[in-house]
Amino acid sequence: MDDVDVGAFGLAKGLLVNSSLTELHVGSNRLGDAGVSSIYATSFDNKKSVLATIHVKGNLHSSEGDTIVHAIVQSKALATQLREATPVVLDLSYVATDLGLRRFGADVLAEHFQRDGCDDALPTSTSTTTSNSNACEVLNLCRNGLGDDGARSIASLFLSNATITKLDLSCNGIGDVGAAALAAMLRVNKSLRAVNLRAAYGASSASSCVISEVGMLELSAAMQVNTGIQVLDLRDHCANPRVVTSWVHMLQHNTGLLKFNGGTPAAFLARHDHRRD
Numbered sequence: 001m002d003d004v005d006v007g008a009f010g011l012a013k014g015l016l017v018n019s020s021l022t023e024l025h026v027g028s029n030r031l032g033d034a035g036v037s038s039i040y041a042t043s044f045d046n047k048k049s050v051l052a053t054i055h056v057k058g059n060l061h062s063s064e065g066d067t068i069v070h071a072i073v074q075s076k077a078l079a080t081q082l083r084e085a086t087p088v089v090l091d092l093s094y095v096a097t098d099l100g101l102r103r104f105g106a107d108v109l110a111e112h113f114q115r116d117g118c119d120d121a122l123p124t125s126t127s128t129t130t131s132n133s134n135a136c137e138v139l140n141l142c143r144n145g146l147g148d149d150g151a152r153s154i155a156s157l158f159l160s161n162a163t164i165t166k167l168d169l170s171c172n173g174i175g176d177v178g179a180a181a182l183a184a185m186l187r188v189n190k191s192l193r194a195v196n197l198r199a200a201y202g203a204s205s206a207s208s209c210v211i212s213e214v215g216m217l218e219l220s221a222a223m224q225v226n227t228g229i230q231v232l233d234l235r236d237h238c239a240n241p242r243v244v245t246s247w248v249h250m251l252q253h254n255t256g257l258l259k260f261n262g263g264t265p266a267a268f269l270a271r272h273d274h275r276r277d
Helices: 003-015 033-045 063-084 103-113 147-157 177-187 202-207 215-227 240-253
Strands: 023-025 053-055 089-093 138-142 166-168 195-196 231-233 259-261
Touching: 003 033, 033 053, 033 063, 033 103, 063 103, 103 147, 147 177, 177 215, 215 240, 240 259
Parallel strands: 023 053, 089 138, 138 166, 166 195, 195 231, 231 259
Antiparallel strands: none
16 A cells, blocks of 8 residues: 555544535645545545545546545435435436445435434325435435445345335345345345345346355345345345255245246256245
């Protein structure tokens, strides 16, 4: 790591507790990705921060650093949007994962819905937009690069949310840690009806198996006791014999699941006994 980036980390620690700075100039300081990212991320994590502008032009950060900056800027814009109104269908999907909201967007969503008490009564309004966050019924976060940290934030959201019935977390680089958090949530959530955790779409699918056997077994175990989900997509993750067997047990115990896709050839599944006891 460059010495300049180490200095940026020191500055970031100061920003974590600062509540008065409104503008910061750190341009042309030879900061790399780590340095630029740490400054932006810390200003985001400090909920008392009033820092509105950070100038980083002329540093050495690459497109990855720009991606983090973009994610934080867009996440702050999302927070402002949600304070004004929350749509029934909240589509935050991206065409490319390098433009996603990362864990910052997930943090914004978790804070927004938890603060506004989305575990209250189900919505009755049929309008597409409302100032009442309880009206949100569909959340699409496809291709946002959430990772495990983002998945944990989303899982915490659904521990109390009772209005969102459809969740798309596909193509988000979620691994075993995120899968464990989601599994814990699925054991208690009763309002979700459709969940998409597919790893990837298109040609990238074969190389995007980020949830291993451990995570998949946790998800299967959680789905054995989940009483709400009717549609579940787990394609393109680990699907070894142990995982497939866990799906069989899941289908034997879960009578509410109407559509399940694990992305495993039907011929392979056919070798297992699907008859209920």
